Every structure is written in structure tokens, then in C-alpha cells.
Amino acid sequence: MARAEIAARTLRTDRWWLPPLTTFVGLLLISIYAAFRTFQGDFYWVDQYHYLTPMYSPCLTEECIPAASHFGRWFPALPGFLTPPVIIIPFLLGFRITCYYYRKAYYRAAWASPPACAVAEPHSKYTGETRFPLIAQNLHRYFFYAASLLLLINIYDAVLAFGTGVGLGNIILLVNVGLLAAYTLSCHSCRHIAGGRLKHFSKHPVRYWMWTQISKLNNRHMLLAWTSLIFVCLTDLYVALVASGTISDLRFIN
Amino acid sequence: MSYQGKFRVWRGDDSGGGLEDFTVEVNEGEVVLDIIHRLQATQAPDLAVRWNCKAGKCGSCSAEINGRPRLLCMTRMSVFDESETITVTPMRTFPIIRDLVTDVSFNYTKAREVPSFAPPKDLAPGEYRMQQVDVERSQEFRKCIECFLCQNTCHVVRDHEENKEAFSGPRFLMRVAELEMHPLDTADRVDQAQDDHGLGYCNITKCCSEVCPEHIHITDNALIPMKERVADRKYDPIVWLGNKLFKRS
Numbered sequence: 001m002a003r004a005e006i007a008a009r010t011l012r013t014d015r016w017w018l019p020p021l022t023t024f025v026g027l028l029l030i031s032i033y034a035a036f037r038t039f040q041g042d043f044y045w046v047d048q049y050h051y052l053t054p055m056y057s058p059c060l061t062e063e064c065i066p067a068a069s070h071f072g073r074w075f076p077a078l079p080g081f082l083t084p085p086v087i088i089i090p091f092l093l094g095f096r097i098t099c100y101y102y103r104k105a106y107y108r109a110a111w112a113s114p115p116a117c118a119v120a121e122p123h124s125k126y127t128g129e130t131r132f133p134l135i136a137q138n139l140h141r142y143f144f145y146a147a148s149l150l151l152l153i154n155i156y157d158a159v160l161a162f163g164t165g166v167g168l169g170n171i172i173l174l175v176n177v178g179l180l181a182a183y184t185l186s187c188h189s190c191r192h193i194a195g196g197r198l199k200h201f202s203k204h205p206v207r208y209w210m211w212t213q214i215s216k217l218n219n220r221h222m223l224l225a226w227t228s229l230i231f232v233c234l235t236d237l238y239v240a241l242v243a244s245g246t247i248s249d250l251r252f253i254n
Numbered sequence: 255m256s257y258q259g260k261f262r263v264w265r266g267d268d269s270g271g272g273l274e275d276f277t278v279e280v281n282e283g284e285v286v287l288d289i290i291h292r293l294q295a296t297q298a299p300d301l302a303v304r305w306n307c308k309a310g311k312c313g314s315c316s317a318e319i320n321g322r323p324r325l326l327c328m329t330r331m332s333v334f335d336e337s338e339t340i341t342v343t344p345m346r347t348f349p350i351i352r353d354l355v356t357d358v359s360f361n362y363t364k365a366r367e368v369p370s371f372a373p374p375k376d377l378a379p380g381e382y383r384m385q386q387v388d389v390e391r392s393q394e395f396r397k398c399i400e401c402f403l404c405q406n407t408c409h410v411v412r413d414h415e416e417n418k419e420a421f422s423g424p425r426f427l428m429r430v431a432e433l434e435m436h437p438l439d440t441a442d443r444v445d446q447a448q449d450d451h452g453l454g455y456c457n458i459t460k461c462c463s464e465v466c467p468e469h470i471h472i473t474d475n476a477l478i479p480m481k482e483r484v485a486d487r488k489y490d491p492i493v494w495l496g497n498k499l500f501k502r503s
Contacts, residue, residue, distance in 0.1 A: 001351070001357055002268045002350065003348070003350060004266065004344045004350040004356070005266065005270050010321045011341050011343060012321035013320045013321065013338075013341075103458055103459075104457075104458055104459050104460050107459050113409065113457065114409040114413065114459060117322070117461035117464050117465060118318065118322055118407055118412075119321075120409075121409055121413050123413075125414070126409070126414045128454055128455035128456060129457055130454035130455060138484070138489035139485075139489065139491075140485070188474070188478045192478075192479060192482035196482065197482065197486065199435060199436070199437050201385075201387040201391065202385035202437075208387060
């Protein structure tokens with residue numbers, strides 16, 4: 001038996017194309033900004049107030065400003081156009097790219113697989129995440145471990161900056177790590193590791209409690225994914241503007 | 255308040271068909287299934303539609319309204335403009351029988367492929383008392399009314415007929431998850447999910463959760479936890495390295 005003969009790709013009458021388009025434009029703009037700042041290689045450290053942008057933390061190569069290298073300069077200077085963030089960006093990018101929310105976002109927005117529910121995708125063949133390269137999405141939890149470590153370093157940077165007093169930059173760095181922590185904790189892998197992998201919740205009350213708390217955050221994973229991503233860029237922009245002398249930091253306590 | 259609503263309904267069978275225009279009376283408080291019934295009673299007595307409870311619990315009247323997979327009985331006419339033309343078509347993923355009725359036997363085949371609950375062999379009836387926290391997790395999945403809207407909307411089979419053999423669809427991967435999360439189940443569901451039911455085909459675009467009339471979090475609570483369990487078993491580089499080094503199977 002055949003399917004009903006309906007030629008139209010979709011019969012949806014709502015603006016189904018708007019969410020994928022918005023997602024695509026949002027991700028594109030953020031990618032352009034992140035790429036520009038990564039390869040700019042400057043204005044990442046405010047010496048006066050010890051502000052270090054999260055995009056350059058930890059700064060681990062020889063070309064890093066010594067005061068900004070809280071954990072030492074382990075690697076030699078990078079050749080050509082490469083800058084210190086290229087050491088850490090693969091881990092941060094890997095965490096976001098393999099994130100279950102972002103997968104939904106870019107599969108829909110960038111690959112149209114599918115562009116929206118009940119809208120036919122343009123591809124003639126589909127194997128999903130069964131083979132290379134998309135089978136690598138299964139490595140999400142390892143990027144989660146790496147991102148958690150980088151988050152701890154970001155928290156350390158934010159706390160260290162309070163050593164010079166309190167300014168608007170301190171508040172921004174603090175909100176940034178708060179959002180990053182919420183996004184990282186709300187991750188599906190974190191939920192699984194905390195308690196989701198158990199078959200027997202009643203035998204592990206502490207892990208069950210952790211799972212229920214992380215599940216509450218997990219319900220807002222999409223919101224946290226976007227707010228933390230946008231706020232990282234805003235934090236970086238603020239540090240860049242102060243570091244370049246374009247604006248001065250608003251100080252509350254010096 | 256009544257008005258004359260404009261409808262386009264797909265009519266035909268597996269030899270062909272198309273959308274036909276109708277004007278039908280719409281009354282306050284009605285759902286799309288009421289209109290289809292009025293259409294049957296007044297203008298198209300041979301119009302085929304599958305329905306039963308008219309309360310969103312039997313899962314019979316699944317169709318597509320303005321291109322969106324929905325239950326006919328749970329879609330209120332008040333969500334549409336009076337001037338809007340409402341298109342009603344059968345589910346696209348399954349073979350057509352006639353008009354709005356499709357052959358959903360694909361789902362019954364896939365249901366039979368899921369091995370049943372396997373408690374420990376030495377457990378006597380009444381010996382185990384299940385705790386509420388353990389029950390709750392799979393209770394969410396038991397809300398499923400088997401309307402198969404999730405199966406219908408999933409692009410893995412909707413857009414790729416050839417994947418039907420390898421992919422069981424969200425409804426039955428959820429069934430596998432339900433059994434896997436049961437404290438007493440002893441069967442190995444993780445390899446089954448990946449190898450026999452095609453979990454790897456799912457790219458978690460969440461359309462199944464979006465169309466579920468019971469609002470089950472199919473992706474977040476069943477499919478992703480299963481993917482994580484598969485990652486535990488099959489894609490953990492540390493486990494893989496340990497297996498290679500110590501020659502474990």
C-alpha cells in the first residue's frame with residue numbers, strides 16, 4: 001500500500017520557518033563575534049582590575065600576558081595567526097556542539113533535518129547519528145568533563161578579580177560564571193551521571209535528590225544554553241572595551 | 255455563535271486522491287472531529303475517519319490539521335480564524351487505506367519486536383515491593399495513548415521510508431527506556447536499543463515531544479537517557495581502552 005498522495009512539502013500554514021531562521025542568524029552572529037575575538041589576540045586582560053575574559057581563560061601559551069596566566073604558560077608561542085584561546089576553544093566548542101539542545105538547534109536551523117516538525121527535509125538519504133562523523137556526538141560527556149574543569153577556572157578568575165575591589169566588571173564576571181554553571185549543571189549528561197543512570201532510585205536517595213534538582217534545571221536547558229552563550233559574549237565585550245580604554249569600569253568599592 | 259467554515263479534506267485511497275473543498279457549519283465549543291462528523295452526516299456520507307472516545311484517550315483520530323500532526327478530537331475550532339481554510343489530511347508516514355484512515359500496522363510490528371518485561375527468574379510473586387520513586391519514572395511513559403503521532407512526525411521515517419526497517423520510532427524506543435529503567439528488569443535493553451531499534455537514527459530534534467497529546471517528555475526523559483546509557487556502554491573511550499588493554503569482551 002502507498003502513502004496518501006500529497007505533493008506539498010508541508011501543509012503547515014504557520015510561520016514554521018521563523019524559529020530555525022532566528023536560530024541560524026543567532027548562532028551565525030555569535031560565531032562571527034567569537035571567531036573575531038579569538039583571533040584578535042588582544043584586549044583580554046584588564047591589569048588594573050584583574051579582569052580576564054572567559055574566552056581567554058586559562059591563558060596557557062608564551063604570548064599570554066604573564067599576569068593573565070593564572071596557571072602558568074605551559075605551551076610555547078603559537079605560530080602564525082593562532083592565538084592562546086585555540087588551546088581551550090575546541091573543548092568549549094565541543095561541549096556546545098555535542099550538547100543535546102544545540103544539536104536540535106543546528107540540525108533544524110543549519111542542516112534542515114528537519115527544518116521544522118512535519119516539514120519535509122531536503123535530503124534524499126538519512127543515517128542520523130549512526131556513523132562517522134555524527135556518531136562522535138556520543139562523546140558529549142567527555143566534553144562535559146572538560147567544560148566543568150574550565151568552568152572551575154572561570155570561577156577562580158571571577159573570585160580573583162575581587163582582590164582589587166568591586167566594580168561593574170566583577171558583577172558581570174560573577175553573573176557570567178553563574179550562568180555558565182547553571183548551563184553546565186543542567187546538561188543531560190550531568191543529569192545522567194548524577195542519578196539518571198540508576199535503575200533503582202529508592203536505593204540511592206542522595207543521588208535521586210541530585211537527579212531531581214538537576215532535572216529542574218534541565219527543563220530550562222535551552223534557555224540556559226542561549227543566555228549563557230550570549231552573556232559570555234557580553235562579558236568578553238565588556239572586558240575588551242575596558243581593556244582597550246574605550247570605556248572605564250564603573251567602580252563601587254576600590 | 256455559528257459560522258460557515260471552509261475546509262479542505264483529503265479524499266482518496268492508495269490508488270490516488272486529493273484535497274476536496276467543503277463549507278461546513280461550525281458551532282461554538284466544537285472540535286475538528288465534530289466538523290468531520292457533520293461533513294459525514296450532511297455532505298460526504300462515505301468519508302472514512304477512524305475515531306472512538308472523542309476525549310483524547312483512545313488515540314484513534316490522529317491526523318494532520320493544517321499540516322500539523324494532531325488528534326482531531328482535541329483540536330478546538332476556536333484556535334482558528336473564522337475566515338481560515340482548515341486543511342485536514344491523513345497521517346503521512348503510514349500507508350493510506352481511505353480518506354483520513356491510515357494503516358498503522360507498522361507500529362504493531364515494531365511493538366512485537368520489543369522483548370517483554372523480564373523480572374529475575376527466582377523472584378516469587380509478591381516478594382518485591384516497588385517504591386513510589388521507582389514507579390514514577392516509568393509512569394510518565396505509561397500515559398502513552400498510542401496515537402502514533404510521534405511516529406508519524408518523526409522525520410527519520412516520515413521522510414525516509416527506507417528507514418522503517420531499522421528504526422522503531424520514538425514510541426517504541428520509549429517503551430525500551432521504560433523497561434530499561436524498571437528496577438526489576440534483567441534484559442539487556444541498551445544494546446537492543448542501539449542495534450535492534452535504531453536509537454542512533456534519532457537526532458533528538460524533539461518533534462515527537464512537540465506533538466505528544468499527553469505531553470510526555472519523550473526526548474528528554476526516554477530517548478536522551480537511552481542515548482546516555484548507550485554512550486556508557488559503547489562510546490566510553492576509557493571503557494574501550496580498558497577492554498582493549500585487558501582483552502575483555
